[in-house]
Structures are given as C-alpha cells and as structure tokens.
Amino acid sequence: MSHDQQHDGGQHPAHLQHHFDTSLQQFEAGKLGMWLFLATEVLLFGGLFCAYSIYRGNHPEIFHYGHQFLDKILGATNTVILLASSLTMALAVRCAQIDRKGRLQLFLALTFLGGFGFMVIKYVEYSHKFHEGLFPGIGFDYEELMRKEEAGRRLRADEANAHGSGGDAEGLPVAEIASAAPRERSEMADAPRGPAGLAAPVVEGGHGDGEEGGHVLPANRPENAHIFFSIYFMMTGLHGIHVLAGMAIIAWLFFRARKGHFGREYFTPVDLGGLYWHLVDLIWIYLFPLLYLIE
Amino acid sequence: MSLSGANPQTAPPPAPGAVGEASNYLSHARGPLSWLFTLDHKRIGVMYLVVILASFLLGGIFAMLVRTELWTPGPTITENATTYNKWFTLHGAVMIFLVIIPGIPAALGNFVLPIMLGAKDVAFPRLNLLSFYLWVTGAVCFLLSLAMGGIDTGWTFYTPYSSKYTPTMVIPALSGAFVLGFSSIFTGLNFIVTIHKLRPPGMTWFRMPLFLWGIYATAVIQVLATPVLGITLLLLIMESTLQVGIFNPDMGGDPVLMQHFFWFYSHPAVYIMILPSMGVVSELISVHSHKHIFGYRFIAWSSIAIAMFSFIVWGHHMFTSTQSGLMNTIFSAITFSVSIPSAIKIFNWLATMYKGAISLTTPMLYALSFIFLFTIGGLTGLFLGTLSTDVHFHDTYFVVAHFHYTMMGSALIGMFGGIHHWWPKITGRLYSEFWGRIACGFVFVGFNITFFTQFVMGSQGMPRRYYNFVEQYTSYHQVSTIGSYIMLVGFVIMGIYLMQSLVNGRRAPANPWGGNSLEWHCTSPPPHDNFASPPQVGDCYDYRGWEYDREIEGYVPRTA
Numbered sequence: 001m002s003h004d005q006q007h008d009g010g011q012h013p014a015h016l017q018h019h020f021d022t023s024l025q026q027f028e029a030g031k032l033g034m035w036l037f038l039a040t041e042v043l044l045f046g047g048l049f050c051a052y053s054i055y056r057g058n059h060p061e062i063f064h065y066g067h068q069f070l071d072k073i074l075g076a077t078n079t080v081i082l083l084a085s086s087l088t089m090a091l092a093v094r095c096a097q098i099d100r101k102g103r104l105q106l107f108l109a110l111t112f113l114g115g116f117g118f119m120v121i122k123y124v125e126y127s128h129k130f131h132e133g134l135f136p137g138i139g140f141d142y143e144e145l146m147r148k149e150e151a152g153r154r155l156r157a158d159e160a161n162a163h164g165s166g167g168d169a170e171g172l173p174v175a176e177i178a179s180a181a182p183r184e185r186s187e188m189a190d191a192p193r194g195p196a197g198l199a200a201p202v203v204e205g206g207h208g209d210g211e212e213g214g215h216v217l218p219a220n221r222p223e224n225a226h227i228f229f230s231i232y233f234m235m236t237g238l239h240g241i242h243v244l245a246g247m248a249i250i251a252w253l254f255f256r257a258r259k260g261h262f263g264r265e266y267f268t269p270v271d272l273g274g275l276y277w278h279l280v281d282l283i284w285i286y287l288f289p290l291l292y293l294i295e
Numbered sequence: 296m297s298l299s300g301a302n303p304q305t306a307p308p309p310a311p312g313a314v315g316e317a318s319n320y321l322s323h324a325r326g327p328l329s330w331l332f333t334l335d336h337k338r339i340g341v342m343y344l345v346v347i348l349a350s351f352l353l354g355g356i357f358a359m360l361v362r363t364e365l366w367t368p369g370p371t372i373t374e375n376a377t378t379y380n381k382w383f384t385l386h387g388a389v390m391i392f393l394v395i396i397p398g399i400p401a402a403l404g405n406f407v408l409p410i411m412l413g414a415k416d417v418a419f420p421r422l423n424l425l426s427f428y429l430w431v432t433g434a435v436c437f438l439l440s441l442a443m444g445g446i447d448t449g450w451t452f453y454t455p456y457s458s459k460y461t462p463t464m465v466i467p468a469l470s471g472a473f474v475l476g477f478s479s480i481f482t483g484l485n486f487i488v489t490i491h492k493l494r495p496p497g498m499t500w501f502r503m504p505l506f507l508w509g510i511y512a513t514a515v516i517q518v519l520a521t522p523v524l525g526i527t528l529l530l531l532i533m534e535s536t537l538q539v540g541i542f543n544p545d546m547g548g549d550p551v552l553m554q555h556f557f558w559f560y561s562h563p564a565v566y567i568m569i570l571p572s573m574g575v576v577s578e579l580i581s582v583h584s585h586k587h588i589f590g591y592r593f594i595a596w597s598s599i600a601i602a603m604f605s606f607i608v609w610g611h612h613m614f615t616s617t618q619s620g621l622m623n624t625i626f627s628a629i630t631f632s633v634s635i636p637s638a639i640k641i642f643n644w645l646a647t648m649y650k651g652a653i654s655l656t657t658p659m660l661y662a663l664s665f666i667f668l669f670t671i672g673g674l675t676g677l678f679l680g681t682l683s684t685d686v687h688f689h690d691t692y693f694v695v696a697h698f699h700y701t702m703m704g705s706a707l708i709g710m711f712g713g714i715h716h717w718w719p720k721i722t723g724r725l726y727s728e729f730w731g732r733i734a735c736g737f738v739f740v741g742f743n744i745t746f747f748t749q750f751v752m753g754s755q756g757m758p759r760r761y762y763n764f765v766e767q768y769t770s771y772h773q774v775s776t777i778g779s780y781i782m783l784v785g786f787v788i789m790g791i792y793l794m795q796s797l798v799n800g801r802r803a804p805a806n807p808w809g810g811n812s813l814e815w816h817c818t819s820p821p822p823h824d825n826f827a828s829p830p831q832v833g834d835c836y837d838y839r840g841w842e843y844d845r846e847i848e849g850y851v852p853r854t855a
Binding site: 017018019020021025028029032033036037039040041043044045046047048050051054055058059062136137138139223224226227230231234238 | 409414415416417418419420422480484485487488491492493518519520521522523525526527529530533536537538539540541546547548549552556829
C-alpha cells in the first residue's frame with residue numbers, strides 16, 4: 001500500500017500517508033473526496049431520472065400499463081432490506097470509532113447480507129420477467145405477451161358463457177378492441193412494433209409460477225409498452241451494479257477489519273464505505289416509488 | 296534535496312553527466328516498472344504528456360487528411376464519402392477526448408499543481424495513477440474502434456443516426472469516451488481535494504497562483520458535468536445495442552433529448568478546455584513581462600464565474616433543433632453574459648503587460664498568440680450566440696472556424712505555451728529559443744490562414760462536414776489547406792527541437808524565466824519529494840527578489 005511504513009522510525013502512524021502532515025488532514029481529505037464522488041453519482045443517476053421524467057411526461061400510458069407488472073411486495077421488501085443494511089452500516093462505522101472490533105465485523109457482515117438479499121430478490125424479479133419474455137429493447141417478446149392475453153381472453157370468455165351473459169366489456173372480440181386506440185395517445189408517429197392490446201384486464205391462463213400465480217394482465221396495452229421495461233431494466237440494472245460494487249467494498253472492509261486495521265485512530269475506510277452504501281440506499285428509495293408505486 | 300548541500304539556485308548547473316548531479320524525480324528510481332507503478336505526480340504528469348502529444352499527432356493526421364481531401368470540390372484522395380466522414384469524426388473525437396480535455400490538467404496540472412501549491416503530492420496519488428490508466432484504457436477503446444473501421448457519426452453522436460442507422464461500430468468509441476470521462480472525473484476530484492486540504496501554512500486561497508484557480512474551476516466542472524456525459528453515453532450504448540427507443544422517434548422517443556443530454560456536458564466541456572489554458576496565460580504574461588499580475592482577484596473570480604455560467608448555456612448549440620423561442624432567447628442572453636468574465640481576463644492581462652519589461656520568449660509568444668486568437672474566437676462566438684445570425688451560421692464553416700479559434704487557437708496554444716514555459720522545470724533541459732520562436736511563427740501564421748478563411752467561407756454558406764462542395768468555395772478551401780500545411784511545418788519543427796533538447800540540450804537552471812511561484816524555488820528537475828519541509832509562501836507575482844545571472848542563463852535570488 002503506502003511505501004512509507006518502514007521509515008521515519010515509527011514517528012508517524014502506519015496509516016498516515018507520506019504526503020499528508022496529520023491524520024486529521026488525511027481524514028478530511030478522504031471525506032471531501034468521497035462526498036465529491038457521491039455528487040458525481042447523483043449526477044449520473046440524475047441524468048437517468050431526467051430521461052425517465054421526460055419519457056414519462058410524454059408517454060404516461062406506457063408507465064401506467066407497465067408498472068402493473070412489477071411486484072410491489074418484492075419492491076417494498078427490497079426497500080426494507082436496504083434501509084436495514086444502511087442501519088447496520090452506520091452501526092459498523094460507530095463500532096469502528098469506539099474500537100468494538102468484533103461488533104464491527106458483525107455489522108459489516110450483516111450489511112453484506114443485506115446487499116446479498118437485495119440482489120437475490122432482484123434476481124427473482126428479473127428471472128421472472130425474462131421467463132415471461134419481458135426483455136429490454138429488441139429482446140421484448142410481444143408474441144408471448146399477446147399469446148397470454150389471447151389465452152386469458154378465451155378463458156374469461158368461457159367463464160362468462162358458463163355464468164351467463166356478464167353484461168360487461170369482457171366478451172368483446174380482440175379485433176374490435178385492437179382498433180380502439182388507447183385513450184392517452186402521444187402525438188408521435190405510429191410505431192412499427194408493439195400493437196395495442198385488449199381493453200379489459202384478463203387473467204393469465206394456466207401459467208402460474210410459485211411466486212405470482214395466475215395474476216391479472218393489465219388492460220389497454222399501449223403501443224411501445226416494451227419501453228417501460230427497457231427503462232425499468234436500465235435504472236434498476238445500473239443501481240444493481242452499484243449494489244454489487246458496494247458489496248465488494250464491504251467485503252474488503254470486512255477482511256481488513258478482521259486483520260485489525262480499524263480502530264479509534266483510523267476508521268476512514270469504514271466511514272467512507274458507509275457513505276457510499278448510504279447513497280446506494282438513497283437511490284433505491286427514489287427508484288422504488290418512481291417505478292413501483294406511482295400510478 | 297541537493298547532494299552537495301549548495302543552494303540550488305546559485306550553484307551553476309553541472310555539465311551533462313557530471314558526478315554530483317543532484318538527485319531528482321527522474322533519477323530517483325529507474326526502470327520501466329518504476330514508471331508504470333509510480334505514485335509520483337510528476338512522473339504521472341510526464342506520462343500523460345507523452346501520450347497526449349502522441350494523440351495530438353494522431354488527431355493531427357486526421358486533420359491533414361480532411362484538409363487535403365478538401366483541396367478540390369470533388370473527390371481528391373478518397374472516393375468514399377463515408378471515409379471522409381470517418382476522418383472528421385475521428386479528428387474531432389481524438390482531439391477533444393484524448394487531447395484537449397485531459398491536456399493541461401493531466402499533463403501540466405499533475406506536474407505543477409502540487410509544487411506550486413507547496414504540497415508533496417496530490418491528495419490521492421493512487422487515484423491519480425488510476426486516472427492515468429483509465430485514460431490509457433479509453434484510448435485503447437478508441438484505437439479499437441479505429442481498427443474496426445472507425446465511426447462516421449461526427450464527434451457529437453447525434454441520434455438516431457448513431458444509435459440505429461450508422462453501419463459503423465460506435466460501441467467501442469462510446470465505451471472509450473465513457474472510460475475517459477472517469478479519468479477526467481477522478482483527476483478533477485483529486486485536484487479539488489488537493490487545493491482544499493493540502494495547502495501549506497500561509498498559502499491562503501488568494502495567495503495561490505492563478506494557474507491553480509484555473510485548474511480548480513476546471514476541476515469543479517469536470518466533477519459536475521462529466522457524469523452527465525457518462526449517463527448519456529450509457530444510454531446511447533443501450534440504444535445502439537438493445538434499441539431501447541428513448542432517442543428513436545419511431546418508438547416514441549425524442550432525438551432532441553439526446554442533444555440536450557449531450558450538450559449539457561459538452562458545453563461545460565469547452566470550458567474544461569479553456570480555463571486551464573487561461574490559467575497558464577496568467578502565469579506566462581506576468582512572468583515574461585516581469586510584472587505583477589494586474590487584477591488578481593478579478594481573474595480568480597472570473598474563473599469561478601465562467602465555471603458556473605458554463606452550465607446554463609448549453610442550448611446555444613441547439614438554436615435550430617426545435618427549441619422554443621423562449622428557450623432560445625434565454626440561452627442567447629446568458630451566452631452573451633458568459634463572455635464578460637472572459638473579457639475581464641483579457642483586459643487584466645493587457646494591463647499586466649503595460650509598462651512591463653517584456654521578454655519575447657517562446658512561452659510569451661504563445662501567450663500573446665492566445666490573446667489575439669482568443670479575442671477573435673470569443674467575439675465570433677457572439678455572432679453564434681445571436682439568434683438571427685446563428686440561423687445562417689449554424690452548421691457552416693463559421694462555426695468550425697469559431698471553435699478552432701477557441702479550442703486550438705486558444706486552449707491548445709495555451710497548452711503549448713505552458714509546455715514551453717515548464718519544459719526546463721520538467722525535463723531539466725533548455726530547448727532552442729531560436730527554433731521555438733520560428734515554430735511559433737509558423738503555427739500562428741498557418742493557423743490564421745487556415746481558419747480565418749473559414750469564417751469568410753462559412754458566412755458565404757459553405758456547410759460543415761461536407762465531403763464535396765460547389766466550385767465557388769474552391770479557392771477558400773485551397774487557401775485553408777495551404778495554411779494547414781504551414782501549421783504542420785511549425786509543429787514538425789517543434790517536435791524536432793523538443794526531442795533534441797532531451798538528447799543534448801543545455802542543462803536548465805532552477806529559474807530560467809525569473810518566476811516567483813514555488814516551482815521556481817526548487818531545482819530543475821525537481822527533487823522526488825518536492826519540498827523537504829513546508830516552503831515559505833510569499834507573493835508569487837513579486838519578481839523583485841530575483842536577478843538575472845548570465846553565467847547560468849537564469850535567475851538567482853537577488854543578494855542585498
């Protein structure tokens with residue numbers, strides 16, 4: 001690490017780097033550096049949130065449709081997990097400051113587990129979507145979606161016939177509904193892909209997995225509905241990459257803590273790592289309502 | 296520092312290869328690994344200088360290809376319009392991302408900043424080395440893109456051409472730019488923390504040399520603007536690979552949104568290019584006029600003002616891109632006001648020179664060239680910032696001439712001035728002043744012939760980025776091309792005498808120019824540690840403590 005640890009007859013502590021005069025100066029420099037880095041991360045995600053806002057402003061129907069595919073429960077669980085991991089991280093910093101080395105390792109490990117749990121749930125969500133053919137961009141499988149909608153429509157039509165005439169819009173033929181344009185249509189030119197869907201919600205026929213079972217496919221699928229999923233994957237994907245980076249940092253801190261590098265004189269890396277983790281948490285706090293909750 | 300213990304400024308410089316030569320950062324450790332794994336800001340600065348000058352050569356080759364092709368109205372050296380598009384794209388991308396944006400901060404700033412500040416190194420030396428390797432990685436990505444046929448989108452990567460319709464492989468170039476962005480961010484971050492936290496006792500903000508104010512303002516822009524470029528490039532990569540659609544009108548996306556994102560970074564980026572150069576000029580004008588800088592606080596605050604204003608004018612690149620009349624007017628008005636702090640600097644520099652003892656050394660000639668060329672560049676920016684005239688000038692050679700006057704005639708000229716000014720300090724050698732002045736003359740004359748003609752051509756309607764053009768512009772293009780070859784001669788001469796100085800140039804004294812900022816208080820080249828103990832901080836623009844010593848061809852502390 002630093003090349004100066006052996007000279008100077010032990011006049012300065014091992015952690016003090018050669019170009020700094022005092023530990024305090026080094027600590028303050030590190031803090032300022034990390035806050036500046038967090039500012040750059042905010043600007044990075046800020047650009048993405050800006051793109052989200054503008055696209056949502058232009059095409060609210062896509063977001064209204066698409067967010068119904070997201071599982072609020074899983075999203076909320078992830079939120080709780082990250083918040084809890086921020087708590088354990090803050091406790092880890094505190095333990096480092098007061099020389100509680102055992103507790104420090106425990107809290108770092110718990111924080112890591114929180115990140116791991118978050119990624120597991122993300123994996124579950126992503127794999128479910130991929131299973132359904134809901135890939136970002138050109139991978140999006142419209143045929144699969146339309147097949148499910150068709151199957152669901154037929155299923156409901158059968159049920160309606162079995163119970164007598166329902167008197168609502170559910171039995172309308174697909175062709176008629178497809179020609180009725182979705183209500184909030186944008187001024188943009190017609191898209192070459194992504195035809196509009198059924199006007200009424202249909203039950204997804206016989207495709208239940210363990211987690212989500214036979215859920216209701218939303219109605220009024222607008223043109224270019226797949227763009228919601230592209231935006232969803234880009235935002236949560238970039239965030240997920242940052243969670244993984246954070247987990248790597250926490251693991252590194254854990255192994256350094258085991259070797260006894262941190263104590264009341266020197267806990268800077270834990271402090272700075274904590275700042276980064278809190279930001280990663282904060283970004284999710286914004287992502288969750290914007291993608292999962294707002295109607 | 297000095298092995299003999301003698302005052303490094305009064306002892307004559309030893310003959311080349313003499314025993315007892317003081318140990319310095321170059322001789323401190325030897326072998327390629329000591330360079331590749333160095334944490335010494337001076338070595339990192341030197342490595343940056345080498346690769347940046349190499350990139351300048353590459354970008355320059357593309358420039359000569361473009362200018363040569365434009366000798367005749369029809370095909371001249373290539374039959375293929377796409378090839379021409381690739382040449383101007385790569386010229387722009389290489390020059391902007393690999394040369395000018397990193398240029399002064401990475402090559403000169405890294406070397407000079409800690410010494411000028413009185414510190415032993417930057418705040419985060421390992422991050423500094425990482426920044427260098429990120430630059431190298433970005434450059435390799437660009438070279439990869441070149442090997443895969445190059446890109447033809449223009450350095451501005453407008454959608455949907457760049458994301459959907461271009462047959463060229465943009466992903467390596469976009470990735471390269473992304474990585475280079477992080478190099479820039481980390482350098483800026485490092486400099487901000489260094490200036491805030493590593494100033495020695497007595498070095499208050501308003502005692503710092505103005506070069507450091509310029510670097511600081513640049514670093515603020517680097518840290519705040521570059522991440523937006525980062526996300527723009529990521530979104531572009533997503534558009535290109537996955538056809539996500541947010542910039543594609545066919546899918547309800549907005550191509551102008553990409554322009555907003557792009558210019559939100561790229562306008563502040565041009566101030567990343569010019570602010571360090573202005574900082575250099577502040578040093579050059581004062582030192583080589585042997586006169587205290589005039590209006591220190593005005594120049595210092597103007598750097599901060601330029602940095603702040605730079606974030607709110609990006610729309611002036613998009614006057615003809617369907618922005619509303621109201622937005623256009625607002626951007627135009629703010630664009631006018633951003634010229635004010637720049638003009639403040641020019642007047643302060645002129646006032647500095649007034650009644651000074653001006654030495655027309657090579658660095659001074661570059662500084663004077665800067666003042667002349669930046670005045671033209673800046674004033675022509677006003678025509679572009681005015682809505683009614685911009686409608687005619689947009690996408691013509693008028694724009695090309697304007698940005699070459701500011702990016703090359705000012706930013707790069709300032710960089711070369713700084714390279715010549717600090718060359719003796721960095722290398723410990725003196726180059727030939729005679730050939731330095733000759734080369735500067737070729738560059739200055741060649742530059743004006745090349746680009747002034749383009750103002751005229753552009754105002755007469757010659758569009759930019761056109762491979763073929765109509766007969767009426769032929770003589771303008773030919774004059775411009777001749778100018779570019781004259782410039783080429785200048786740069787070739789420069790390359791030769793700089794190389795020669797490394798081989799057998801005279802040893803440089805500690806203070807060849809008579810400057811008083813801290814870097815002139817240590818040997819040329821500086822010792823490994825910069826300062827054994829925190830240095831005495833005085834007024835860095837007060838030159839009265841030095842006198843010229845003919846024997847060593849440099850300045851020594853005035854005795855009595």
